Amino acid sequence: MxxxxxxxxxxxxxxxxxxxxxxxxxxxxxxxxxxxxxxxxxxxxxxxxxxxxxxxxxxxxxxxxxxxxxxxxxxxxxxxxxxxxxxxxxxxxxxxxxxxxxxxxxxxxxxxxxxxxxxxxxxxxxxxxxxxxxxxxxxxxxxxxxxxxxxxxxxxxxxxxxxxxxxxxxxxxxxxxxxxxxxxxxxxxxxxxxxxxxxxxxxxxxxxxxxxxxxxxxxxPLSFMRELKAHRQMREQAILERIGSGDRTIRDMVEAIYRDTDPRLHGAAGLSVLAHLEDLVARGLVSTDGDPAIDGVFEPAG
Known part of the structure; x- marks a missing residue:
């Protein structure tokens, strides 16, 4: 939902x-x-x-x-x-x-x-x-x-x-x-x-x-915040799916995941994707060379 x-x-x-x-x-x-x-x-x-x-x-x-x-x-x-x-x-x-x-x-x-x-x-x-x-x-x-x-x-x-x-x-x-x-x-x-x-x-x-x-x-608040948590988790899953399908850059992920979002917000969306990727790299689910970066290259861990 x-x-x-x-x-x-x-x-x-x-x-x-x-x-x-x-x-x-x-x-x-x-x-x-x-x-x-x-x-x-x-x-x-x-x-x-x-x-x-x-x-x-x-x-x-x-x-x-x-x-x-x-x-x-x-x-x-x-x-x-x-x-x-x-x-x-x-x-x-x-x-x-x-x-x-x-x-x-x-x-x-x-x-x-x-x-x-x-x-x-x-x-x-x-x-x-x-x-x-x-x-x-x-x-x-x-x-x-x-x-x-x-x-x-x-x-x-x-x-x-x-x-x-x-x-x-x-x-x-x-x-x-x-x-x-x-x-x-x-x-x-x-x-x-x-x-x-x-x-x-x-x-x-x-x-x-x-x-x-x-x-x-x-x-x-309770139902809304639970839905908000689920939304963030679905966003994380979407990022993992984009990486699994071959996307390697945040720009490519934003263009796919946020295609219906106001283009003026795509810069902020890229930073949000980076925030998810920092967490995913820390949890060992995504890999990148060095520290996660807005212009980095990301791959499935493993």
Whole structure:
């Protein structure tokens, strides 16, 4: 069964939308093939607030956030990961509110760069980000009428975190699980083995509602994430079948596997295939000379 995405979404630019009790969503107007209609920021609480993922460094989005905050104090700014559509506005929001910035840590790759390798995702990384408070896994941060548990979910990036609103069954899943699309897992920023392990962790949590970094909510998380896991496993099998049928390069695999995908996304698709191949080589199912590389030659192991 094909994974069914839900692309119904009204970004309601310039305003806050109540998506759960005490939670408002504010969507930045930064639409793209990678961000859908834009990045979702979330304002939590009724008196003293928290903000999750302030978003890109955008004047209009900052103004909308301040209007939704409506002069109420903000005690915490949580950042799920350090891509430029999620974290850069944190510094300016801190200047306006005095809130502390909390995250897993600065930007870093999921693995060291190979000799001669250039990170194709450098432009998307907020490399200047540094949190005031580093969040270890399972940390509970308490505020005024709310508590947020950090659930580390590496995969999309090495420092990716989800945030659970304690006692509600609501999880802010950022870019790990989204209703409108699969998450990009692109080396060296991301790692497929990490992504799949994090997905299993979220499946075990059994939350009732996921509020993602882009698009609308995931309203049946358990079934959707199981289908998402099966989709990733089928993608892995498709790569193995392409190699078995004679494909040796990522370009050839992408042209076959992603033939119905927007060509603008083929570069990202190639990195996703590389992420799968890194995992398959590590598991001894595929062979290549040296480290797996975007321009490498891949063959069946054995």
């Amino acid at each position: 094909a994974l069914k995405f839900d692309t119904r979404f009204d970004p309601a630019y310039g305003q806050g939308v109540t998506v759960a009790p005490g939670v408002q969503r504010v969507t930045a107007k930064n639409p793209s093939p990678f961000t859908f209609h834009g990045t979702n920021s979330y304002v939590i609480g009724r008196e003293t607030l928290a903000v999750i993922d302030p978003g890109p460094d955008d004047d209009a989005h900052l103004q909308t956030l301040l209007e939704v905050i409506a002069n109420r104090p903000v005690s915490h700014i949580f950042v799920s990961h350090t891509h430029r559509d999620h974290s850069p506005l944190a510094a300016r929001l801190k200047q306006r509110t005095g809130a502390a910035i909390l995250a897993e840590g600065p930007h870093r790759p999921a693995r060291p760069l190979h000799i001669g390798e250039v990170n194709p995702l450098d432009a998307s990384a907020d490399t200047g980000f540094a949190p005031d408070v580093v969040l270890p896994d399972d940390t509970v941060t308490s505020g005024d009428g709310w508590a947020i548990r950090t659930v580390l979910t590496p995969g999309h990036t090495a420092n990716h975190a989800a945030f659970a609103l304690e006692g509600t069954g609501v999880l802010f899943s950022a870019d790990h699980v989204m209703a409108w699309s699969t998450s990009i897992v692109a080396p060296p920023d991301g790692a497929m083995a990490d992504y799949m392990a994090s997905l299993d962790r979220l499946i075990e949590r059994d939350d009732r509602l996921l509020l993602p970094g882009h698009g609308g909510p995931v309203t049946a």
